[in-house]
Amino acid sequence: MAKLKIDDLKKIKEKVQGTIAIRDGSHRAKITVHMGTCGIAAGARTILNAFMDEVNRRGVTDVILTTSGCAGLCSKEPMATVEVRGAAPVKYIELDEEKAKRIFADHVMDEKPVIEFALVQGSETTY
Amino acid sequence: MGKVYRTHILVCAGTGCVASGSLKVRDKMISEIERHGLKDEVMVASTGCNGFCAAGPITIVHPEGIFYKRLNVDDVPFFIEELLIKGRTVKKHLFTEEQRNEQIPIMNDIGFFKNQVLVVLKNRALIDPDVIDEYIGRDGYLPTSKALLEMTPDQIVEEVLTSGLRGRGGAGFSTGMKWKFCKEAKGEVKYILCNADEGDPGAFMDRSVLESDPHAVLEGMIIGGKAIGAHKGYIYVRAEYPLAIQRLNTAIGQARDYGLLGENIFGSGFDFDIELYYGAGAFVCGEETALMQSIEGKRGMPRPRPPFPAHKGLWAKPTVLNNVETFANIPQIIMRGGAWFASLGTETSKGTKVFALTGDVTNIGLIEVPMGITLRQIVYDIGGGIKNDKGLKAIQIGGPSGGCLPASIIDTPVDYESIVKTGAIVGSGGMVVMDEGNCMVDIAKFFLGFTAEESCGKCTPCRVGTAILLEKLTDISEGRGKDGDIEILETVGRNIISSSLCGLGQTAPNPILTTIRYFRDEYEAHIYDKKCPAKRCKALITFAIDPEKCTGCTLCKRNCPQQCISGEKKMPHTIDQSLCIRCSLCYDSCKFDAITVA
Amino acid sequence: MNPYQIAKEYNAFLQNESLTEFKDKIDSILEDYRERRGGLIPVLQQVQEYLKFLPPVVQNYVALGLGVPSSDVYGVVSFYSFFSMKPRGRHLVRTCLGTACYVKGIQKVIDKIERGFDVTMGGTTKDRRFTLQGVRCLGACGLAPVVVVDENTLGQVDHAKIVKMLEKYE
Numbered sequence: 034m035a036k037l038k039i040d041d042l043k044k045i046k047e048k049v050q051g052t053i054a055i056r057d058g059s060h061r062a063k064i065t066v067h068m069g070t071c072g073i074a075a076g077a078r079t080i081l082n083a084f085m086d087e088v089n090r091r092g093v094t095d096v097i098l099t100t101s102g103c104a105g106l107c108s109k110e111p112m113a114t115v116e117v118r119g120a121a122p123v124k125y126i127e128l129d130e131e132k133a134k135r136i137f138a139d140h141v142m143d144e145k146p147v148i149e150f151a152l153v154q155g156s157e158t159t160y
Numbered sequence: 161m162g163k164v165y166r167t168h169i170l171v172c173a174g175t176g177c178v179a180s181g182s183l184k185v186r187d188k189m190i191s192e193i194e195r196h197g198l199k200d201e202v203m204v205a206s207t208g209c210n211g212f213c214a215a216g217p218i219t220i221v222h223p224e225g226i227f228y229k230r231l232n233v234d235d236v237p238f239f240i241e242e243l244l245i246k247g248r249t250v251k252k253h254l255f256t257e258e259q260r261n262e263q264i265p266i267m268n269d270i271g272f273f274k275n276q277v278l279v280v281l282k283n284r285a286l287i288d289p290d291v292i293d294e295y296i297g298r299d300g301y302l303p304t305s306k307a308l309l310e311m312t313p314d315q316i317v318e319e320v321l322t323s324g325l326r327g328r329g330g331a332g333f334s335t336g337m338k339w340k341f342c343k344e345a346k347g348e349v350k351y352i353l354c355n356a357d358e359g360d361p362g363a364f365m366d367r368s369v370l371e372s373d374p375h376a377v378l379e380g381m382i383i384g385g386k387a388i389g390a391h392k393g394y395i396y397v398r399a400e401y402p403l404a405i406q407r408l409n410t411a412i413g414q415a416r417d418y419g420l421l422g423e424n425i426f427g428s429g430f431d432f433d434i435e436l437y438y439g440a441g442a443f444v445c446g447e448e449t450a451l452m453q454s455i456e457g458k459r460g461m462p463r464p465r466p467p468f469p470a471h472k473g474l475w476a477k478p479t480v481l482n483n484v485e486t487f488a489n490i491p492q493i494i495m496r497g498g499a500w501f502a503s504l505g506t507e508t509s510k511g512t513k514v515f516a517l518t519g520d521v522t523n524i525g526l527i528e529v530p531m532g533i534t535l536r537q538i539v540y541d542i543g544g545g546i547k548n549d550k551g552l553k554a555i556q557i558g559g560p561s562g563g564c565l566p567a568s569i570i571d572t573p574v575d576y577e578s579i580v581k582t583g584a585i586v587g588s589g590g591m592v593v594m595d596e597g598n599c600m601v602d603i604a605k606f607f608l609g610f611t612a613e614e615s616c617g618k619c620t621p622c623r624v625g626t627a628i629l630l631e632k633l634t635d636i637s638e639g640r641g642k643d644g645d646i647e648i649l650e651t652v653g654r655n656i657i658s659s660s661l662c663g664l665g666q667t668a669p670n671p672i673l674t675t676i677r678y679f680r681d682e683y684e685a686h687i688y689d690k691k692c693p694a695k696r697c698k699a700l701i702t703f704a705i706d707p708e709k710c711t712g713c714t715l716c717k718r719n720c721p722q723q724c725i726s727g728e729k730k731m732p733h734t735i736d737q738s739l740c741i742r743c744s745l746c747y748d749s750c751k752f753d754a755i756t757v758a
Numbered sequence: 759m760n761p762y763q764i765a766k767e768y769n770a771f772l773q774n775e776s777l778t779e780f781k782d783k784i785d786s787i788l789e790d791y792r793e794r795r796g797g798l799i800p801v802l803q804q805v806q807e808y809l810k811f812l813p814p815v816v817q818n819y820v821a822l823g824l825g826v827p828s829s830d831v832y833g834v835v836s837f838y839s840f841f842s843m844k845p846r847g848r849h850l851v852r853t854c855l856g857t858a859c860y861v862k863g864i865q866k867v868i869d870k871i872e873r874g875f876d877v878t879m880g881g882t883t884k885d886r887r888f889t890l891q892g893v894r895c896l897g898a899c900g901l902a903p904v905v906v907v908d909e910n911t912l913g914q915v916d917h918a919k920i921v922k923m924l925e926k927y928e
Contacts (some may be wrong), residue, residue: 102372107900364897
């Protein structure tokens, strides 16, 4: 890999926004499973696997499944965020395999958030 | 409080709004505000997604909290003029209610999120920490390029001094001063170290930062390296944090692949590399000179200062040591300026602080709040209050170096000076909330057990003193307390503080001194009445069965590990006190509240 | 002790404990770090990874390999809680001693393990099945009280169930 120059930062940023940002990219939805130590201890891997199974089973190609660090609210782990194009990201809490499957079917596929498992929509303010 | 703005304009920087041009809107707002000379009155910030993507770009104006929709770059001059010069609501862009998804609350409806201010944790839950491109996508490594290509070491130090940033590891020393001393120290070879040996029980801020945003820490170190003239950095990380280690290794590898670590970064001529070093399980290695000894491969024992590490540190070379959270603040300070950072927080404590909020509180988690917020806001607004509707007894802040603060001073603002006045310290960020069921003598004993075990043994006041304190506390909690014991604890405690070599000993008595200061009656109950009011100290409580309530279900009898409960089926049972070990299993298992504790 | 004797005792130790497969790996670690400053702790961490514990025969061999006094090696091994001079059990049971876990009753969990498997804190069961250790705060306070068995983190551990939970680790 060649060394980065300052212009490359901008290019990477644009590329990231093309692929990761779901609005303009080729992806319709993004699922982020929050996997810090606490999340993993609470069972986040099972949740990630459940989503992965659903992606494979249904053969969908327009959904990004990714991970991030801790979302901050350890007592409500495991948590995941689902963002569907054109709508606010929704944070789901206290997940298990069954809930993950239901969220995938209703929110990711049918674009109807599962209200009873949801904590909040939107994301946090940064300065 | 520090600088107060009359208006805050928050521009949504969620993926949806960015795609519809919100960042350009933000930049245009800043330039318009400057043009009108209102820079000191109005603050512009980015928010994460507000949840109304379809109406983006979204802008929110505080203190009124009014939402504006579809505000594009071309609308900005008119908007700013109407809003700030004429002082009117801009009707054209007002947000109508039907556009929100009513059933799911938004961030502002939930106290846990609403009251937090994310600077250090700005990328949490948003990026994949194992993918450097995602970090760059959130403006990552731009601060490094700015520091390396556009700034001199003096300018970097000056910016950090302006920010007022103080060390987030516990002591709260000015980061800018530390860098200045080391920059001015003579020497060809210098080092910059990151202290990730987070050891306070009940604290996990650094782990979380390393796990969710490792590149921010690397960037802070590169910039610090340039400022002081170091080309080599070490991160001293606890071996007990395998995930943090794994993510740091990945991050360092990716940064090297991109040439962001190594020789001639960004073609600036500046070389810098970082190596990981795994701690081997010694709390005292969080102390700076002990940590350096440990990296040198020796027993991690502190040494007297001076010479300070800024002059003679690792391998006797000038060295700067900062904590994880401190470094994570640096890229933001470089990017947005020290003055911006100094606008957050209070007069003497600038910026935000990350806390690990745990214990008997409803929302357990990792929070970032502006300095100067009160303990009440943290426990009740963010933490959601005490679990199971119990009363708040104490807030333990600062770990084994800190203290237990009672509910009566819950309106104390969280800043370095105010907390020190209470007898505790802000510390690295552990905050354990305790309900009425906790015994303060027992908690003091817990912390002294910890410090006595972790004392490295080099200096006598700490080695022997902590052992004396622990012995006294054990006596008191087991019913052997005598008149005068409280005074002995106070005297010995003060002597340890004044004569210990390092921070471990100098703060070790704080948990005792604060509990005596605020909960003296509990000590007296243990010593004079031989009672533990919270019913925690095993030697001072007895379990008995209330014959009125006992149904003779035999559950307790079957659970008792000592087989000291007797009684016929459907007849009241009794406990043989001579055999009872007070394990409380009977109490926990009884379904009829028939077991009493006295 | 002369180098020949140290090596002889060390080889005999590897033989007795059936650890000879790690001999070459350990020699190459020592080779790698011989010239590097401050390598003692990383070396010991890696050696312990293979051998599971660091008795004096191993310490002497490491000292010989790195060219440092064996008293330095002993000093480091005895200082850091990460290092063990006694053999460990097949499963390592680490109980978190952080404040949150304390408040949430880790002591009861420890009492149950100690009684259930006849082991004391820091010790190993007679059949070398479990080693019980306390560990400084693991930072999983949201799940307190926490017990880590080998690599598995058990959260919100119920003291009435811990013995049963451990039964499945053979």
